[in-house]
Amino acid sequence: MLSTFFAVLRRDLLLAWRGRADVMVTLAFFVIVVCLFPFGVGAEPNLLRAIAPGVLWVAALLACLLSLHRLFAQDYADGTLEQLLLSSEPAVLWVLAKILAFWLTTGLPVVVVAPGLGLLLDLEQGALPVLVLSLALGTPILALLGAVGAALTLGVRGGGMLLALLILPLFVPVLIFGAGAVEAEASGTGALAHLLLLGGGLAGALALAPIACAASLRISTE
Amino acid sequence: MLEADNLACLKGDRLLFRGLALRLAAGELLRIAGPNGVGKTSLLRLVSGLALAEAGEVRWKGTAIGRDREAFHRDLLYVGHAPALNDMLTPLENLQFTIAAAGDEADAESCMQALVRIGLANQLDLPARVLSQGQRRRVGLARLFLSARRPLWVLDEPFTALDVGAVEDLAGTLSDHCTAGGMVMLTTHQDAPFAMPPKVLDVGAFAC
Numbered sequence: 001m002l003s004t005f006f007a008v009l010r011r012d013l014l015l016a017w018r019g020r021a022d023v024m025v026t027l028a029f030f031v032i033v034v035c036l037f038p039f040g041v042g043a044e045p046n047l048l049r050a051i052a053p054g055v056l057w058v059a060a061l062l063a064c065l066l067s068l069h070r071l072f073a074q075d076y077a078d079g080t081l082e083q084l085l086l087s088s089e090p091a092v093l094w095v096l097a098k099i100l101a102f103w104l105t106t107g108l109p110v111v112v113v114a115p116g117l118g119l120l121l122d123l124e125q126g127a128l129p130v131l132v133l134s135l136a137l138g139t140p141i142l143a144l145l146g147a148v149g150a151a152l153t154l155g156v157r158g159g160g161m162l163l164a165l166l167i168l169p170l171f172v173p174v175l176i177f178g179a180g181a182v183e184a185e186a187s188g189t190g191a192l193a194h195l196l197l198l199g200g201g202l203a204g205a206l207a208l209a210p211i212a213c214a215a216s217l218r219i220s221t222e
Numbered sequence: 223m224l225e226a227d228n229l230a231c232l233k234g235d236r237l238l239f240r241g242l243a244l245r246l247a248a249g250e251l252l253r254i255a256g257p258n259g260v261g262k263t264s265l266l267r268l269v270s271g272l273a274l275a276e277a278g279e280v281r282w283k284g285t286a287i288g289r290d291r292e293a294f295h296r297d298l299l300y301v302g303h304a305p306a307l308n309d310m311l312t313p314l315e316n317l318q319f320t321i322a323a324a325g326d327e328a329d330a331e332s333c334m335q336a337l338v339r340i341g342l343a344n345q346l347d348l349p350a351r352v353l354s355q356g357q358r359r360r361v362g363l364a365r366l367f368l369s370a371r372r373p374l375w376v377l378d379e380p381f382t383a384l385d386v387g388a389v390e391d392l393a394g395t396l397s398d399h400c401t402a403g404g405m406v407m408l409t410t411h412q413d414a415p416f417a418m419p420p421k422v423l424d425v426g427a428f429a430c
Contacts, residue, residue, distance in 0.1 A: 007322030011311070018310045079304025080323075082272060088296035088325035222273045 004089040005097045012101030022070070027109045030063040034117045045122045052121035053131070053182035060110045060135060061142060061171050067106045068146040068167070069153075069160045071098065072217065076154050081221055091214035099147045099210065107139035123186065130185040130195070137198040138178040144202075144209035145170050151216035174201065223247050224269070224374060224405060228278035231264045238264055239428040240277065246407060248373070251400045251416060254409045256425035262409040263303065263378055265425055269407065270300040270376050282374070296325065299372045301380060305362040309351035313342055313361045316350055321368055328368065336367040341388065355383040366395055375399060377408040389414055 016023055037055050041047060075081040084094055114135050115128045123131065149167035153159035181194035223246065230240035238261035246252050254262045267273040269280055271287045271294060279286045287294045307316050314333055321328030337346060340360045345353060350361065363380060375396070381389050389412065396406050397417035 003322050003327070004325055007319055011308075011315075011319045014315070015308065015310055074308065077304075078308060079302055079306040080308065080320075082300070082302055082304065083306045083320055084323050085272060086270060086295050086298065086300050087323055088292050090292065094323065 002093065004084075004087050005093045008084070008094040008097035009101050012098060013104065016101065016105040022067070023105050023109065026063050026067045026106050027113065029066055030059050030110050031113065031117065033059040033062060034120070037121070048121045049123060049186070052118060052123040053127075053179040053186070055121065056114055056117060056123075056131065056182070057135075057138075057175055057179040060114070060139060061168075061175060063110055064106060064139060064142045064146060065164055065167065065171075067102075068150050069163055071102050071147055071150045072154050073150075076221070081217065085218060085221060091217070092210045095147070095210045095214045095217070099143050099213070102147070103140050103143040107135075107143055110139060111135045123182070127182050127186040130191045131182045133195060134178045134181040134191070134198060137195065137202050138174050141174050141198070141202050141205045142171060144205040144213075145174075147213045148209055148216060151213045151220060154217070154220035174198070177201070223284075224280070224282055224407075225284075226269065226278060226280045229265070229268060229275050229280070230277040231261055231268060231273075232276040233261070233264060237276070237430040239425055240430055242278070242425065242428040244269075244423055246374075246405045246421075248403045248405060249400050250405055251396065251418065251420040252405075252407045253420040253422050254407065254425060255422050256429075260425045260429055262425055266300070266302075266376050266378050266407065266409065270298060271295070272300070297372055298374050298376065299324075299365065299369045300376045300378075301362050301365065302378045305358045307350045307353075307358055307361055310349060312347050313337055313350060313353070313357075313364075314346050316361055317364055317368075320362075320365060324369075326368070332368060333364075336364040337361070339367060340364045340391075356385060356388070359383045360388065363392060366392075366399075370399065370402070370404070373404050375404065375406045375408075377406065379409055379411075381410050381412045381414055393417075 034055055038048060072081060085091060087094065111132060114131055118128050118131050146167055149163050153163045156162060177194045177197045181191040184194055185191040226244050229242040231238045254265060256262055268275050271291060282294045306320060314337060317333045317337060318328045318330060334346065340363060342357060342360055345357060350358065359382065380392060384392065393414040393416050400406055
């Protein structure tokens, strides 16, 4: 039953490994965007500490958006997507595998380097675990919602721009609760409520987004 | 058995064909004919369930294909225009993935044998981007050797870019599949040496 799931996961991870430059570009983009802020707003530690959660989260969101259009584009162009849609196993399974592989290669690296960048912006050390946790819960939501957008804009001229317009508003709640969790922890009010909401969002997206994504892919390839 | 009644296909805002009916029984080979742009590929996509018909329905063993998609796709092998090859993977990796993605078991040994049999013994571990058009097409067709248990084969221009020897081999493989009780539906502009004369369906006769 899960053979398609693992086949797609293994292949996408292998492709990410063969094209590791692409993965590094996304990560470098994340690091550079965060590093630009001290230059832009000045190296005042109090100010940087205050904007750190928002900056890290917005940068993570843009890094995710930057690589989203690649999620299905290659498979669409070379006909692999047609073959996957003709699979005798439910499309939801391999869609989920693609999103998981996407998150492992773009979301997870961001989660891993984020604490270092948090230190760079003088974020309180006590808030770093919450930053990691909020990104670990939030970036999969970005990948799941983004995949629906990527599927809908597949094969559309100027799809990349349209994807950003379509999907950025949907990222807003994730941004609010993700950055809010870090801020709440830093100001001492506790991040539990925000994290629980993110967790709930993840559960919802995990259940619904693959179905919407599979349906969108069917429409896009028709 | 595959049946379709009264099929109509809309492409953009143009009706390609309407009132098209077809029947394909076990052991039959159906060639879809017609000039370029008449809707041959569109018909194959309708029949395989990749696209939805504007009117009419396609039935497999008496059931509309949309009703039990997974069961229909278990019986179907579709090789489209695009070869479904990723340039960064080797032919072997590509073939193994295609088989597994379709929901079948694929061990490296039988995939390797299929590629050797179709004439790619020396290209097994090269990335697909260095293959020629004909070799790329062969990788896609190597699936046929591993999918004999899928009765319905739908092939879009399978002979394109193949050399004379490969065309003969492929025609033989398709004839064998039909002899064994399978069904083949294909488009081609070439006269291929099939063992039995194929049924011909001219889409042009239903064009609007």
